[in-house]
Amino acid sequence: MLQAAVLGKPIGHSKSPVLHRAAYQLLDAPISYQAIELDPSQAPEHAQRLRDGSWAGCSVTMPLKDVFVPLMDQVSERVQRLGALNTIVVRQDGSLFGENTDVAGLVGALHDFSVRQVLEPTVLGSGNTALAAIEACAALGARGVKLIVRDASRSARAVQLAAALGLEASVVQIDQLLAERDPLAGQQLVFSTLPPRAADSWVQALGPCEGVLLDVAYDPWPSALAAAWQGPVVSGLHMLVHQAVEQARLFTGIDFDADTRENVTNAMYNSLGLHRHG
Template sequence: MKQAAVLGHPISHSKSPVLHRAAYQLLGAPISYSAIDMEPGQAKAHARSLRDGNWAGCSVTMPLKDAFVPHMDELSVRVQRLGALNTIVVREDGTLYGENTDIDGLVQALADFGLTGSTQAMILGSGNTALAAIEAAAELGVKELTLIVRSASRATYAVQLAKALGLQTSVREISSIDTAMASTLGAMPLVFSTLPPRAADAWVEKIGAGSGILLDVAYDPWPSALAQAWGGTVISGLHMLVHQAVEQVRLFASGSWDESRRMDVTNAMYDSLGLARHQ
């Protein structure tokens, strides 16, 4: 039996073990899945240990998404652009491949709610998840992107990425948003909040009750203050979590994967979290 695990710090709250175990049980895949508390300084040693022939792969969460990048043998094009991964695939020859399925998670979560494209979008935050949201926005056909950040000086890489993907990009510091601008931003058809739990609470007055689709990657506690105030469709980060995990299962359990069972795997994960199934 091969091993797989989610790596991060803190990690006790992670729902990844529940999701992955449900999928591997359904597929009959000989893979065990655990949670390992790990900090960035341990990334190099763990990457080395993954080559011992016992591993299928690892899910990677904060604060490790960029720490493992230098220790991969190959990176997907998306990881090369983002500089951050959430998935390590251990190949049969022991080489390590870095991928970022957060992008798939965002795109598929929106598809669950009927959104498969948009020309405008707004992203709250500028960290690693915001970078994945920028990539997802580009895949959805977004042309005009607004980044709302605490400090414009810390959003330089996010802006560079967006422009490299051909997005017309503007940056607004949350402290500079007045009532008129809040009204304009509230009309955005698509908003990604990539802020950590509770971090967006203080932004609610500035952003207002938007009328478009809000995908809030935070899910504990839920609903967030932003989600409660929102006037349009709200998508919990759990939907993103499920879909990024489905892609990881496809990569880790390639020998047991059958694309025709993708919906079965997705619904097994939804069931494991007590979420309503999506057809």
């Protein structure tokens, strides 16, 4: 039996153990999965522990997504671009490979809501999850992206990534929207990559919008932003499922065909009691 876990702080709210256990039961894969609260200062020690031959890998969440990057033996091109990982794969030789499946999670969640192409999406925030959202925008065929942030001086990484992906990026501070009338009117898609409750104070400034909102937060749910939204809302649980499907593929080493992927995805949705479509 190999070990796997989700690492973060705080971690008690995480639904990852429920999702992964459902997948490994379906696949009859000998992998146990738990949640481990880990402080960034403990990351080097844990990375070393992963090399002892008993681990398949780890899911990584806040505030560790960039902390583990320099501790990997190799990272994917996506991790190199984003500067953040959410997945550690332990290879048979004990080496550690860093991957980021958040982009696949975002795109897969939107596909479930029939969003397959978007031209000018908006991203709330500019942190690690916002970077994944920008790459998801590129995957959906966007030409540009608007970033709405608390502090424009902290959005350089996001702007640089957008440029590297061929997207035109504009940056607006949330306090600048207070004087605008319906600043999100006509938006087809908005990503909120803000931590739980962080967008609560933004609701009035953002105003009404009838486009799709993908809010990566899922605890508590609905967020104040999701509750006030006038269009379709996709909770972070949908993203969580699809990024976890990719992690399960990497941890088991099974080459998912279309049927296997579908079955694993549905098993994860069922484990949450969540409707997959719409």
